[in-house]
Amino acid sequence: MKQPLGVILAGGRATRMGGGDKGLLPLGGSSILGHVIGRLAPQVAELALNANGDPARFAQTGLSVLPDSIEGFAGPLAGVLAGLDWAAERGAETIVTAAADTPFFPEDLVPRLLLAAEGMAHPLALAATQEGGRQHRHPTFGLWPVALRDDLRAALRGGLRKVVLWTETHGGREALFETGAVDPFFNVNTGEDLARARALIGSSA
Template identity: 50%
Template sequence: MTRHEKPLQSNKVLGCILAGGQSRRMGGGDKSLMDLGGKTMLDLILARLKPQLDDIILNANGDPDRFARFDLPVAADPVGDFAGPLAGVLAGMTYAHAQRPNVTHIVSVAGDTPFFPTSLVARLCAAVPADRPVIALASSAEKLHPVFGLWPVRLKADLEDWLRSGKTGKVLAFVDCYDSVEVSFDPDPASGLDPFFNANKPDDLATVRDALSYVPR
């Protein structure tokens, strides 16, 4: 971003929590609804995201009623069956295009990553211009985390064409077609964990529960 370009403002951003996967390594079911000692993973994610954004939706497939208590709009993948994170990003773009005409970008957040940065949205927005379609992706410890990204809604048609044409569902393959920036984040100050630590396997839940014993909630 040049010094003459204005950064994106967060009031133009819709949050999209990606919970549309099948959780095979966890044994199936909804990782976002698993109990972590009185709170679910989704409770923890919302506690981090709500102070950053006023407008949030959930990307999930199947019966949306199981998420009713969270009082969030639920958008299913618009292409394929469990087609991966890019389909979730498209779900967010599609919802924004139809329901939030003032929104220019979505921020995608993984539904199994409870310690992501409290500065995520602000820093991603600060890294891109408001008037050009630049994708911003988060990183930590020199590793990219493409599920945590800021996506211009104007790329909706391109992404839909990409997925419907059967091209790879790998996030970076799509990102490489456009201007993008990487935003690096430090370890979570309370837990000491990588801020993008995600609970993929049953053993990872123990790590999350242990970290919650000393992370303020």
């Protein structure tokens, strides 16, 4: 299988942070998005950003900005679809997505997702963690097959919004990651989260 392309999902409305782009908030000499790019770029063949509105605000990243093609706020699956359409134009077979507000996700995200989906006709896997005997999926972190993009488009146009409902329909698997001292999929949703992220960056500097 060819190396996947990467798509950072930044289409959320950040309502708990008062709106705006969470990924552009300063963090450890960079931005939250800068940390996400730094982790995902080495794991993929090419990288793009899914975001709506004026793409100029992301000009400093140098990344292609892919808007949703589905009207209204259709959630992360709309960003996945935008990424799959972009990847199809490049002759890619798969993409891996990551959230723009999650600066500590695993640096082996892509190989672990690929391993989880090994042998599947249409590789499809979500990242997951386990806590207290319960498995928790992280639907913005996944491996997605370009071959299913038209199926996803039809599902979104039919009103589907829940990621797991679509992945389960296609036999999606999970790649299990350890949480350790810090949940690797910890994301910045509030001012308190941002303060915690800055403390974590400071402690690891």
